Amino acid sequence: MKTNTRRLLVRTTLSCAGLFALQALAAPPAGVDARGVASIPAFTVPFSSYASAQAEKMFQRVLDEGRHAPPLNGPVAASRAYYDKINSDRARRLKKLYPVRITDRTIAGVPAQVVVPRRGVAARQKHRVLINLHGGAFLWGAGSGGLVEAIPVASVGRIKVITIDYRQGPEHVFPAASEDVAKVYRVLLKKYPATNIGIYGCSAGGVLTGEAVAWFIHVKLPVPGAIGTYCGSIAELGGESAYIAPPLSGDPPPKKPLTLAELPYFKGAKSDDPLVFPANSPKLLAKFPPTLLITGTRDFTMSSEIQSQRLLVKAGVDAELHIWDGMWHSFFSDPEMPESREAYAVMVKFFDRHLGRQP
Amino acid sequence: MKTNTRRLLVRTTLSCAGLFALQALAAPPAGVDARGVASIPAFTVPFSSYASAQAEKMFQRVLDEGRHAPPLNGPVAASRAYYDKINSDRARRLKKLYPVRITDRTIAGVPAQVVVPRRGVAARQKHRVLINLHGGAFLWGAGSGGLVEAIPVASVGRIKVITIDYRQGPEHVFPAASEDVAKVYRVLLKKYPATNIGIYGCSAGGVLTGEAVAWFIHVKLPVPGAIGTYCGSIAELGGESAYIAPPLSGDPPPKKPLTLAELPYFKGAKSDDPLVFPANSPKLLAKFPPTLLITGTRDFTMSSEIQSQRLLVKAGVDAELHIWDGMWHSFFSDPEMPESREAYAVMVKFFDRHLGRQP
Numbered sequence: 001m002k003t004n005t006r007r008l009l010v011r012t013t014l015s016c017a018g019l020f021a022l023q024a025l026a027a028p029p030a031g032v033d034a035r036g037v038a039s040i041p042a043f044t045v046p047f048s049s050y051a052s053a054q055a056e057k058m059f060q061r062v063l064d065e066g067r068h069a070p071p072l073n074g075p076v077a078a079s080r081a082y083y084d085k086i087n088s089d090r091a092r093r094l095k096k097l098y099p100v101r102i103t104d105r106t107i108a109g110v111p112a113q114v115v116v117p118r119r120g121v122a123a124r125q126k127h128r129v130l131i132n133l134h135g136g137a138f139l140w141g142a143g144s145g146g147l148v149e150a151i152p153v154a155s156v157g158r159i160k161v162i163t164i165d166y167r168q169g170p171e172h173v174f175p176a177a178s179e180d181v182a183k184v185y186r187v188l189l190k191k192y193p194a195t196n197i198g199i200y201g202c203s204a205g206g207v208l209t210g211e212a213v214a215w216f217i218h219v220k221l222p223v224p225g226a227i228g229t230y231c232g233s234i235a236e237l238g239g240e241s242a243y244i245a246p247p248l249s250g251d252p253p254p255k256k257p258l259t260l261a262e263l264p265y266f267k268g269a270k271s272d273d274p275l276v277f278p279a280n281s282p283k284l285l286a287k288f289p290p291t292l293l294i295t296g297t298r299d300f301t302m303s304s305e306i307q308s309q310r311l312l313v314k315a316g317v318d319a320e321l322h323i324w325d326g327m328w329h330s331f332f333s334d335p336e337m338p339e340s341r342e343a344y345a346v347m348v349k350f351f352d353r354h355l356g357r358q359p
Numbered sequence: 360m361k362t363n364t365r366r367l368l369v370r371t372t373l374s375c376a377g378l379f380a381l382q383a384l385a386a387p388p389a390g391v392d393a394r395g396v397a398s399i400p401a402f403t404v405p406f407s408s409y410a411s412a413q414a415e416k417m418f419q420r421v422l423d424e425g426r427h428a429p430p431l432n433g434p435v436a437a438s439r440a441y442y443d444k445i446n447s448d449r450a451r452r453l454k455k456l457y458p459v460r461i462t463d464r465t466i467a468g469v470p471a472q473v474v475v476p477r478r479g480v481a482a483r484q485k486h487r488v489l490i491n492l493h494g495g496a497f498l499w500g501a502g503s504g505g506l507v508e509a510i511p512v513a514s515v516g517r518i519k520v521i522t523i524d525y526r527q528g529p530e531h532v533f534p535a536a537s538e539d540v541a542k543v544y545r546v547l548l549k550k551y552p553a554t555n556i557g558i559y560g561c562s563a564g565g566v567l568t569g570e571a572v573a574w575f576i577h578v579k580l581p582v583p584g585a586i587g588t589y590c591g592s593i594a595e596l597g598g599e600s601a602y603i604a605p606p607l608s609g610d611p612p613p614k615k616p617l618t619l620a621e622l623p624y625f626k627g628a629k630s631d632d633p634l635v636f637p638a639n640s641p642k643l644l645a646k647f648p649p650t651l652l653i654t655g656t657r658d659f660t661m662s663s664e665i666q667s668q669r670l671l672v673k674a675g676v677d678a679e680l681h682i683w684d685g686m687w688h689s690f691f692s693d694p695e696m697p698e699s700r701e702a703y704a705v706m707v708k709f710f711d712r713h714l715g716r717q718p
Contacts, residue, residue, distance in 0.1 A: 032422060032608065032609035034419060035406060035415065036405070036406025036410075036415050036419070036685075037403050038403065038404045038608070039401070040401060040402055040404060040606045041606065041611070042398070042401045043606070043612035044396050044398050046396050046602070047394060047395025047396060047397075048597075048599050048662065049597040050594075050597055050662065050669075056394065059395050060395070235409075238409055239407045239409045239656070239684040240404060240607070240656045240684060240685060241656070241684075243402075243404045243405070244603060247397060247398075247399045247402070248391075248397045249391065249397070250390050250391040250397065253399075253400065297661075297662065297665070302656075303407065303409065303684045306409075306682045307409040307684055309681065309682075310409075310683060314701060320679070321681065321682065322668065322669075322680065323668075324665070324669060325599060325669075326598065342673060346672065
């Protein structure tokens with residue numbers, strides 16, 4: 001990796017069983033050291049050639065929203081108010097595209113919103129229900145964040161979705177949220193067979209979905225028929241996307257990437273606890289139901305999703321991975337892109353394929 | 360994106376439904392312009408925290424092999440000899456781990472090697488056969504390259520694999536290779552139902568697998584029961600991995616990434632021809648059989664695999680994506696890593712699930 005000629009040769013490295021040709025050489029030095037650490041020179045990466053024009057536009061809006069966000073080490077109330085405003089706007093736009101009826105409820109003491117399609121629940125979905133667990137770093141997202149994830153799925157799938165406001169940090173710590181999911185789940189089990197219940201969530205909600213299943217197994221509840229863990233799954237954050245996604249999203253490359261264990265909600269919890277990260281226990285994973293994993297190449301959690309699928313598959317679980325090129329963390333929270341519509345369709349089809357139908 | 364404070368705020372951008380916390384700030388500037396072009400500052404990316412120690416070691420070997428490769432714009436004979444040596448060594452190592460019997464044959468004028476497991480074809484695989492299409496940029500890989508891909512699958516799956524030496528560039532151009540696959544396929548159709556035949560390949564072989572299915576549909580042959588397109592699929596190269604994978608593998612970031620259309624084999628072919636890139640035609644894709652897609656995050660074709668799955672799924676095809684974090688282009692050509700063993704298991708399981716069993 002010392003001279004241009006050498007670098008040119010390195011270009012053929014990976015082509016042993018491959019399909020390579022010569023690439024244009026850039027000026028800055030590049031290399032990989034003896035431990036596999038890649039020195040990335042300064043360079044530019046265009047927005048994905050596969051992404052839609054709508055996504056290119058939406059990415060600017062999302063970046064702009066980020067520029068005005070309150071600092072994360074500031075008061076949690078400010079973050080909650082800020083993201084509630086963004087999520088309420090999303091929910092408003094979603095309702096126009098995906099008409100639903102929303103009812104506030106309290107289930108076993110847990111605040112919830114029941115979302116049903118305006119055109120009615122489909123006959124095939126009558127004996128099924130989905131629980132949604134919203135995102136928000138186990139800090140915010142209650143209420144409007146859940147609606148953002150529940151509305152399109154309820155409408156496209158013509159299925160009932162119950163989105164719940166589980167306890168979060170910093171007021172509460174693990175396993176408060178898992179307990180709340182279990183409380184709601186127990187109530188639903190009186191009406192629905194476990195195989196007819198699906199659970200899904202994005203980001204913190206994706207992580208909590210995996211934790212909830214681990215918790216159910218721990219307290220000897222039956223596992224649900226299928227789950228979806230999007231932009232956050234059963235493994236602690238790590239891998240290459242933790243480094244690469246931030247600069248692709250306008251952030252500085254991290255010296256040490258974020259870990260979930262650092263979140264206030266996980267204060268006092270142990271990273272090697274399978275109830276925190278089910279990825280710690282292959283034996284536990286073997287009991288998991290079919291799992292859908294969704295992410296994008298500008299999502300810092302992409303590698304953890306990839307690793308989660310890998311471990312689930314190794315444990316014998318039917319784990320389905322879908323990635324959209326150029327898409328960012330929880331990209332489908334904004335509905336005006338074909339990528340989001342495709343993601344909703346994948347979610348709906350997955351649960352339809354895996355959930356039981358009989359009462 | 361002008362000050363550290365601003366950048367700090369941008370860090371919260373994507374967290375609207377998310378799970379973020381604060382990241383350590385690096386010194387170099389970073390940003391995304393109005394067209395979504397990300398300016399990546401110089402930084403380092405460690406080898407994936409999810410990858411095995413064996414993979415970390417093997418990556419060094421693969422990089423070293425690349426350093427000694429003949430230039431790609433040199434005589435094709437030199438490249439063929441060089442990669443044949445590497446692939447012959449791999450085949451030797453594979454045979455030790457995965458005992459097989461290999462028979463040379465010519466099928467409808469096409470040179471082929473029939474690979475069967477030493478411990479015998481399993482009863483459930485008796486009426487099934489796999490065709491392997493080797494990689495090598497449609498330039499090299501004949502013979503030993505096919506063995507590298509056929510041996511582990513034949514042994515692990517206890518199934519017959521026929522790897523064929525289709526015509527390549529620069530001596531031949533598209534659609535010579537598609538025609539060769541069809542010739543062999545027609546012979547196999549006399550003995551096996553189409554639904555019991557699988558086709559798979561890596562890199563150029565993955566691309567050719569998709570092209571062959573398009574060709575079959577074009578000449579009104581039935582489609583096979585299932586296909587596998589690894590490290591190369593139905594879409595022209597593009598997306599973010601085309602930029603990001605090279606510097607992760609010690610190469611300079613490309614100014615303009617490689618396209619398959621530039622390969623000598625595609626001289627005179629049109630990029631918008633669905634027989635070249637089936638991704639061009641959703642109508643054609645709708646006729647595709649279940650498709651397995653495999654890649655790694657240091658593979659420059661990752662984004663095209665991701666996009667290929669996206670388009671197949673949109674067309675209603677059962678398309679299954681598996682990615683290994685930190686793994687490179689055709690990583691499973693070297694068998695001494697758990698990641699390779701996992702990939703073989705995924706391949707075998709996929710075809711077992713989808714191929715017909717009755718004669």
